Amino acid sequence: xxxxxxxxxxxxxxxxxxxxxxxxxxxxxxxxxxxxxxxxxxxxxxxxxxxxxxxxxxxxxxxxxxxxxxxxxxxxxxxxxxxxxxxxxxxxxxx
Numbered sequence: 001x002x003x004x005x006x007x008x009x010x011x012x013x014x015x016x017x018x019x020x021x022x023x024x025x026x027x028x029x030x031x032x033x034x035x036x037x038x039x040x041x042x043x044x045x046x047x048x049x050x051x052x053x054x055x056x057x058x059x060x061x062x063x064x065x066x067x068x069x070x071x072x073x074x075x076x077x078x079x080x081x082x083x084x085x086x087x088x089x090x091x092x093x094x095x
Contacts, residue, residue: 008036008044012094013081021083028092030082032058041082050088059083 010031021027030042038056044057063076086092 003033003036003040008033008040016081019073026086028084030081032082034080049092051090054085054087057083
């Protein structure tokens with residue numbers, strides 16, 4: 001199954017840790033498609049935001065356990081996080 005260029009990137013995660021990484025290392029944090037690999041993520045970021053990517057690190061995040069007034073517990077959906085480091089001088093405008 002081929003993943004569309006625009007469905008590879010779900011959202012940019014704006015957190016305190018992500019903001020700190022942007023300032024220190026020019027790293028950006030994205031929520032991406034679960035089946036996307038590093039090469040697909042790199043291509044999508046470079047084409048959508050018109051920047052050069054230095055490296056990509058990915059992490060699979062487990063969904064949180066949830067329980068609603070009953071003994072049986074469920075989970076929220078699992079998802080994938082990508083840390084993308086851009087080349088020196090490139091940046092993504094988040095405004």
